[in-house]
Amino acid sequence: MGWGSFYKSKKPRGFRYTYLTFDPKKKELERKIRLSKHRVDPEANPLTEEDLKENLRGRLRRNSERLAKYGDPEDFSESIGKKNRQLVFVLAILFAFTYWIFESLGITTWADFAQLFIFW
Structure with a gap:
């Protein structure tokens, strides 16, 4: 199949199936309740591994999007002056x-x- 191609072919998109019984609002509400219970009493209500991963993933995503769009706010004025x-x-x-x-x-x-x- 790939004998005569000189370029790398794209991989097919992954298949994602969203179940009909899935309610993202309910899942988000449950997560917020778990986080608030953890803030009140961390020893009695430890965070699950899923909560920690989601928190880290969201923080990294927000930071990377902000940096990609605006750059680092501390370096912004210096970089403009340097470019000028x-x-x-x-x-x-x-x-x-x-x-x-x-x-x-x-x-x-x-x-x-x-x-x-x-x-x-």
Whole structure:
């Protein structure tokens, strides 16, 4: 089947079946009740492994989405300032290089500059 292909074929999507008796609101309510009972008396109501995994998964997802969208808030102002300084520096070098090239070609006025393009 894959003898003549030069690219990696995509894997088929996984099959997910949601049962008809599944109620996500009820499951979320039960989870919140377990968490609140744990906050009141942690020794009598320990968290299940599922609660710990879900809490960690949700926290990681929220953090990664926020970082992907906005970046780290502490580094945001520094990164904008750094990017602006780099842009000004590159533009200054580009302007100096262009000026040096025009001086070496003997182009000192706008008329000389226009003649350069008319003859091309």
